[in-house]
Amino acid sequence: ETGVTQSPTHLIKTRGQQVTLRCSSQSGHNTVSWYQQALGQGPQFIFQYYREEENGRGNFPPRFSGLQFPNYSSELNVNALELDDSALYLCASSVKTGGYEQYFGPGTRLTVT
Amino acid sequence: ELKVEQNPLFLSMQEGKNYTIYCNYSTTSDRLYWYRQDPGKSLESLFVLLSNGAVKQEGRLMASLDTKARLSTLHITAAVHDLSATYFCAVDMSDFGNEKLTFGTGTRLTIIP
Numbered sequence: 296e297t298g299v300t301q302s303p304t305h306l307i308k309t310r311g312q313q314v315t316l317r318c319s320s321q322s323g324h325n326t327v328s329w330y331q332q333a334l335g336q337g338p339q340f341i342f343q344y345y346r347e348e349e350n351g352r353g354n355f356p357p358r359f360s361g362l363q364f365p366n367y368s369s370e371l372n373v374n375a376l377e378l379d380d381s382a383l384y385l386c387a388s389s390v391k392t393g394g395y396e397q398y399f400g401p402g403t404r405l406t407v408t
Numbered sequence: 409e410l411k412v413e414q415n416p417l418f419l420s421m422q423e424g425k426n427y428t429i430y431c432n433y434s435t436t437s438d439r440l441y442w443y444r445q446d447p448g449k450s451l452e453s454l455f456v457l458l459s460n461g462a463v464k465q466e467g468r469l470m471a472s473l474d475t476k477a478r479l480s481t482l483h484i485t486a487a488v489h490d491l492s493a494t495y496f497c498a499v500d501m502s503d504f505g506n507e508k509l510t511f512g513t514g515t516r517l518t519i520i521p
Contacts, residue, residue: 328509336513336514337496337498337511337512337513338451338496338498338509338511339511340509340510353508385451396441396456397441397453397509398453399443399450399451399453400450401449401450402450
């Protein structure tokens with residue numbers, strides 16, 4: 296059984312640029328959620344994808360967008376990067392019905408300069 | 409808006425001692441999660457508590473949930489150095505589970521030899 300994987304591990308971008316982060320869900324999981332964790336804080340829910348559609352969103356602006364593919368993998372896109380976007384981005388996969396548990400990937404550390 | 413508060417934020421304790429971390433949340437939910445995070449790493453699931461009065465134990469850690477008091481506790485028994493980490497509680501407000509986790513602020517636990 297393959298766990299949740301994310302790429303890249305680390306990324307450095309300049310303010311104003313765009314970035315795409317990728318997540319492969321655990322085998323058998325059809326739901327992917329994305330979280331942002333700033334240094335010293337708890338993770339914050341960005342959004343969730345289920346059956347290739349956004350299914351719930353946290354308090355993040357529209358420049359944070361995502362996709363889910365038929366194989367349940369997912370991308371997080373952030374446009375017009377700001378310094379405050381520097382954080383660890385975590386994706387978590389789960390089974391939509393009755394699983395009651397999310398499995399987190401190793402994360403992507405994004406630094407915006 | 410759901411708020412999840414943990415206390416203490418920082419905890420330094422000697423090996424062999426017992427202590428409890430508290431997690432309070434502001435609205436009704438019967439699904440609460442505990443995670444562990446090592447520095448620079450992702451989240452490791454510790455416990456999933458799905459009903460009032462739920463109690464789960466794994467090794468030196470025991471978690472409980474009181475939905476009426478909107479309180480969960482994580483009790484550490486006879487602490488050992490390997491338990492040093494940041495511990496997060498998270499509450500799921502969704503109807504079916506796995507939709508959106510709201511995390512607490514985290515408790516940074518340091519075990520001193």
